[in-house]
Amino acid sequence: MPVKLEHRIGVQAPAETIWEIISDLSSWHAWNPLYPQAEGSLRIGGQLTLTLALHGQKPETIKPTIVDWVPRDQIHWTLKMGNGLVRTYRYIEIEALNENACIFSNGEIFSGLLGPLVARRLRKPIRRGFAEMGEALKARAEYAEGLEDNQPSLL
Secondary structure: OOEEEEEEEEEOOOHHHHHHHHHOHHHHHHOOOOOOEEEOOOOOOOEOEEEEOOOOOOOEEEOOEEEEEEOOOEEEEEEEEOOOOEEEEEEEEEEEEEOOEEEEEEEEEEEOOOHHHHHHHOHHHHHHHHHHHHHHHHHHHHHHHOOOOOOOOOO
16 A cells, blocks of 8 residues: 655745745755755656755665646656665645745655555655755745845845
């Protein structure tokens, strides 16, 4: 049976601001502790090259394939490891609550013969990584929204 791990956080920023941050893969190194390196283009069928940095694990390069993306709404990708014995469906989603507030969801569904076992074994570092990514995005987006006109942007 598939295993789902997720982190959700409220962000006091418009969906557009959050989207600007998450869609700029080349800037993930500046704020994203879970994926300190990211490259690729957001398009269906596009491949990303990400460095996955889970606590207590050696950083690992992964190459997921984007299966869906909608501006100001979501990015979804899949990854197969171990000849398909582990399959993951990763999602990053923005749920607008109003013009200036959103819920940022950050999760993964593990399937395949060994996927649930991997998810259970790495549950704590994965959840920690999702939480740290969510907190970092929240801080960056809320800071960007609070900027005065004469201050430099973090975006």
